[in-house]
Amino acid sequence: MSAAGGGGSSAAPRILIAGDVHGRLPALFKRVLSVNKSNGPFDALLCVGQFFPSDPSGIEGMQKYVDGMEPVPLPTYFTGNYGEGASMLLSASKQKAAQAGVSMEGIPVCHNLTWLIGSGILNLHGLRVAYLGGKYISDLYHDAKGAAAVGAIHEDDVDALRAFADDKPVTDLFLSYPSLKL
Incomplete structure (x- = not known):
């Protein structure tokens, strides 16, 4: 886990960045609380990598957070929906989003x-964070329904990101996982 934005100005946002979580939210948040106590406060946590577990038995620890039984200690953002149980844990959120419309804020x-x-593009405490979440699967790159069904990147995602970049060329962070080669 590393910190971004910790230099110079006290007004600069302080962001923690984590890699693969693999569904181990209790361990992640225990570490976040420890780092926040000793070096914080931090404004947010960005998780880039496989957020969900590879094994279906690992979703139990995540369910407590999704259901609100355990608190998420600071604003946490993740990309991707890979891993066992991701679709089950995200289905209610996806349905609410479909009714409310897509938001750049996630x-x-x-x-x-x-x-x-x-x-x-996420505006995170004054930082402009561009993100591209999903796996690149060449057979689905031009197939919107197929790409959406498996969490793959579709050409519209890339085109939208290009349009955002053309609108305001300054981007502070770019999040993508897995590593993207177009």
Whole structure:
């Protein structure tokens, strides 16, 4: 886990960045609380990597957070919906988002936990964070329904991100996982 934005100005946002979580939210948030106590406060946590577990038995620890039984200690953002149980844990959030419309600020999963789906620009405490969430599967790149069904990147995601970049060329952070080669 590393920190971004910690230099110079006291007004600069302080962001923690984590890689693969694999569904181990209790361990992640225990570490976040420890780092926040010793070096904080931090404004947010960005998770880039496989957020959900590879094994279906690992979703139990995540369910407590999604259901609001355990608190997410600071605003946490993740990309992608890979891993066992991701579709089950995200289905209610995805349905709410479909009714409310797509937001560049992501889809709330529960208090302080936000899914950055597709592509977009997140304004995070003054930082402009571009994201592209999803796997690149060449056979689905031009197939919107197929790409959406498996969490793959579609050409519209990339085109939208290009349009955002053309609109305002300054981007502070770019999040993408897995590593993207177009």
